[in-house]
Amino acid sequence: MTGEASTPLLKVENLLVAFGRAKAVDGISFDVAPGEMLGLVGESGCGKSTTALALMRLLRDAEIGGTAHLNGVELLGLDEAAMRARRGADVAMIFQDPGTALHPMIRVGDQIVEALTAHLNISRREARKRAIDLLRKVGIAAPEERFSVYPHEMSGGMCQRVVIAMAMACAPRLLLADEPTTALDVTVQAQILELLQGLVREEGMGVILITHDLGVVAGMTDRVAVMYAGAIVEMAATEELFATPLHPYTHGLLRSIPQLDSGWDEPVPTIPGSVQGAELQTGCRFAPRCAKASDACRTPPALREIGENHFVSCWNTP
Amino acid sequence: MTEMLIEAKGLARHYLVGRHRVLRALDGVDLGVARGATLGLVGESGSGKSTLGRTLVGLQKPSLGQVLFEGKDTATPEPSFMARLRRERQIIFQDPSGALNPRMTIGATVMEHLRVQGWSRADAQSQAAAAIEQAGLATSFLSRYPHEISGGQRQRAVIARAISTDPAFIVADEPVSALDVSIRAQIMNLLHQLQRERGLTMLFISHDLSVVAHMCSDVAVMHLGRIVERAPRAALFKTPRHPYTGALLSAIPIPDPVRERQRMRIILKGEVPNPANKPSGCSFHTRCPRATELCHRVDPPLRSIGTEHQIACHHPLE
Numbered sequence: 001m002t003g004e005a006s007t008p009l010l011k012v013e014n015l016l017v018a019f020g021r022a023k024a025v026d027g028i029s030f031d032v033a034p035g036e037m038l039g040l041v042g043e044s045g046c047g048k049s050t051t052a053l054a055l056m057r058l059l060r061d062a063e064i065g066g067t068a069h070l071n072g073v074e075l076l077g078l079d080e081a082a083m084r085a086r087r088g089a090d091v092a093m094i095f096q097d098p099g100t101a102l103h104p105m106i107r108v109g110d111q112i113v114e115a116l117t118a119h120l121n122i123s124r125r126e127a128r129k130r131a132i133d134l135l136r137k138v139g140i141a142a143p144e145e146r147f148s149v150y151p152h153e154m155s156g157g158m159c160q161r162v163v164i165a166m167a168m169a170c171a172p173r174l175l176l177a178d179e180p181t182t183a184l185d186v187t188v189q190a191q192i193l194e195l196l197q198g199l200v201r202e203e204g205m206g207v208i209l210i211t212h213d214l215g216v217v218a219g220m221t222d223r224v225a226v227m228y229a230g231a232i233v234e235m236a237a238t239e240e241l242f243a244t245p246l247h248p249y250t251h252g253l254l255r256s257i258p259q260l261d262s263g264w265d266e267p268v269p270t271i272p273g274s275v276q277g278a279e280l281q282t283g284c285r286f287a288p289r290c291a292k293a294s295d296a297c298r299t300p301p302a303l304r305e306i307g308e309n310h311f312v313s314c315w316n317t318p
Numbered sequence: 319m320t321e322m323l324i325e326a327k328g329l330a331r332h333y334l335v336g337r338h339r340v341l342r343a344l345d346g347v348d349l350g351v352a353r354g355a356t357l358g359l360v361g362e363s364g365s366g367k368s369t370l371g372r373t374l375v376g377l378q379k380p381s382l383g384q385v386l387f388e389g390k391d392t393a394t395p396e397p398s399f400m401a402r403l404r405r406e407r408q409i410i411f412q413d414p415s416g417a418l419n420p421r422m423t424i425g426a427t428v429m430e431h432l433r434v435q436g437w438s439r440a441d442a443q444s445q446a447a448a449a450i451e452q453a454g455l456a457t458s459f460l461s462r463y464p465h466e467i468s469g470g471q472r473q474r475a476v477i478a479r480a481i482s483t484d485p486a487f488i489v490a491d492e493p494v495s496a497l498d499v500s501i502r503a504q505i506m507n508l509l510h511q512l513q514r515e516r517g518l519t520m521l522f523i524s525h526d527l528s529v530v531a532h533m534c535s536d537v538a539v540m541h542l543g544r545i546v547e548r549a550p551r552a553a554l555f556k557t558p559r560h561p562y563t564g565a566l567l568s569a570i571p572i573p574d575p576v577r578e579r580q581r582m583r584i585i586l587k588g589e590v591p592n593p594a595n596k597p598s599g600c601s602f603h604t605r606c607p608r609a610t611e612l613c614h615r616v617d618p619p620l621r622s623i624g625t626e627h628q629i630a631c632h633h634p635l636e
């Protein structure tokens with residue numbers, strides 16, 4: 001969907017993930033170019049993490065369909081041994097929940113060393129040196145000392161930075177960053193995002209940035225895909241999406257950002273209703289919450305291109 | 319004088335790192351929260367916010383100093399006061415999945431919490447259902463396990479548990495950072511409603527300053543185990559006086575790609591101080607653009623400037 005000249009780093013076609021009868025991801029297609037950062041946003045439970053976990057092949061008890069080519073290699077069809085060799089080296093993930101991503105009984109430094117030696121042919125001593133260097137890069141003070149602490153001895157934001165260091169350890173081609181900075185204060189967040197941006201610009205790493213922070217999306221990403229109830233409902237270049245959002249859900253999303261200068265105790269605008277049961281909807285899944293819904297919405301709208309590289313699935317946009 | 323529901327006096331919490339080094343996660347904190355108020359707590363990752371929260375609700379013992387509840391020392395309470403303290407002080411943990419037992423359903427988790435506080439089986443059951451609905455989830459979620467629901471849904475389950483005992487004081491440690499903007503707005507509105515209807519008192523820890531601006535009447539800023547600034551919301555956001563607060567506010571991402579990519583951040587340069595080996599004088603001086611020789615030598619105490627504004631700085635911003 002981006003320019004035909006650049007071959008995508010990642011090309012996802014018709015990705016489907018079902019847990020039993022519930023389709024958490026329902027046939028989504030998108031791609032990521034080398035050196036591109038794609039933002040993935042949308043309501044809690046809409047399938048963002050599931051999409052990333054499916055690409056990492058880390059979902060058990062799920063039925064998965066579609067294809068995902070990373071540098072031409074189809075990930076979803078690889079056997080476990082082949083996938084293990086790629087995980088961490090070609091595609092790495094920063095997990096949403098740093099608490100569960102770290103082993104509670106292993107010192108944090110050793111966990112990074114583990115990630116390094118799994119894919120790189122280096123000595124433990126060299127790995128230790130690099131691990132300390134990574135800890136310093138993510139802004140951990142006194143990294144030599146912090147190398148040998150356990151996760152519970154670190155703050156929430158420090159654990160998150162260890163998880164980031166692990167994901168970056170082997171310089172993956174594609175990084176799936178699932179809420180990578182939610183536990184960080186804004187100054188440390190700025191520092192981490194700058195680090196990621198450096199890898200994107202200098203190494204051509206591709207990134208899928210999953211986040212609820214639309215300020216981070218605004219500052220970092222090249223394009224944004226908006227998900228609702230398992231489907232991509234809008235996709236466009238970042239400036240374009242913020243300037244002219246077309247899908248009613250995207251409108252609602254942008255409106256519910258709390259503003260710094262809004263009054264205390266003033267209710268924040270929300271999108272009325274809830275996403276629950278949307279996967280059972282026969283027509284447009286957003287229709288029950290949509291102010292613009294009409295008869296046409298009983299038929300599910302497909303994602304179509306309106307304007308250059310601006311895709312939307314809604315019957316009621318021009 | 320308004321009555322303080324909960325108060326920290328000279329609170330310190332020390333951790334042993336390695337064999338001999340002492341890390342002062344809290345280093346003399348004086349802080350009160352008036353009944354019915356919501357105090358925001360912001361600050362650098364690792365500055366001691368969660369430690370302060372855990373100590374205020376009695377999950378950790380202070381190394382030095384006291385926690386007062388309704389003016390009474392909580393260190394050696396008589397049995398009836400102890401039971402009240404357990405019911406009246408609750409915490410919403412920073413890490414939603416670490417806070418839930420993976421082998422228990424959401425319903426069992428909330429029920430167990432209530433049963434420990436002496437609720438009968440039948441009452442606990444209906445109370446758990448009420449709490450889960452108040453947190454914005456359908457009661458069908460009571461029978462789900464934590465891994466079967468999304469990150470945002472887990473966070474709401476944690477909120478349901480905390481509000482189920484109808485507490486007077488809640489420490490909310492990053493309660494909305496895992497939520498998308500729309501559900502975040504719903505949870506913020508819910509917490510506001512609890513404030514209004516039940517007179518709930520809160521310590522609200524968050525890295526998201528627009529959320530803090532919205533939720534809190536007062537804001538305290540922490541840096542390396544100390545409170546370095548405290549002021550009413552409007553004063554803190556409009557005229558921050560501590561240079562650390564200034565840097566923090568300058569780094570808030572703006573959800574507008576055009577403005578976000580043009581604005582100026584105050585970037586903190588210099589060594590991140592090691593909390594186990596704090597610099598002499600002011601703990602911010604290694605990175606402070608205004609630091610002078612005085613700041614290297616003398617640690618500035620928290621002092622009042624104006625009626626409700628306090629800072630710990632030799633050279634405050636104008």
Ligand SMILES: Nc1ncnc2c1ncn2[C@@H]1O[C@H](COP(=O)(O)OP(=O)(O)OP(=O)(O)O)[C@@H](O)[C@H]1O
Nearest residue numbers: 019024044045046047048049050466467468469470
């Ligand atoms: N192992 C599982 N079994 C059953 N349902 C699941 C499982 N994992 C996820 N789901 C469901 O799939 C849907 C998508 O979940 P997912 O974690 O991908 O959401 P998300 O977009 O990442 O949300 P959040 O922003 O809250 O992290 C949710 O409705 C969730 O309840």
Ligand SMILES: Nc1ncnc2c1ncn2[C@@H]1O[C@H](COP(=O)(O)OP(=O)(O)OP(=O)(O)O)[C@@H](O)[C@H]1O
Nearest residue numbers: 153154155156157333343363364365366367368369
């Ligand atoms: N059990 C522990 N043992 C040793 N050190 C600890 C322990 N718990 C916390 N610390 C240290 O205490 C300091 C303060 O941690 P705390 O979790 O209170 O920070 P925080 O302000 O909540 O940070 P964040 O914003 O990242 O969550 C950190 O340096 C941390 O490493």
Ligand SMILES: [Mg+2]
Nearest residue numbers: 048049096469
């Ligand atoms: Mg998720």
Ligand SMILES: [Mg+2]
Nearest residue numbers: 155156368412
């Ligand atoms: Mg914390």
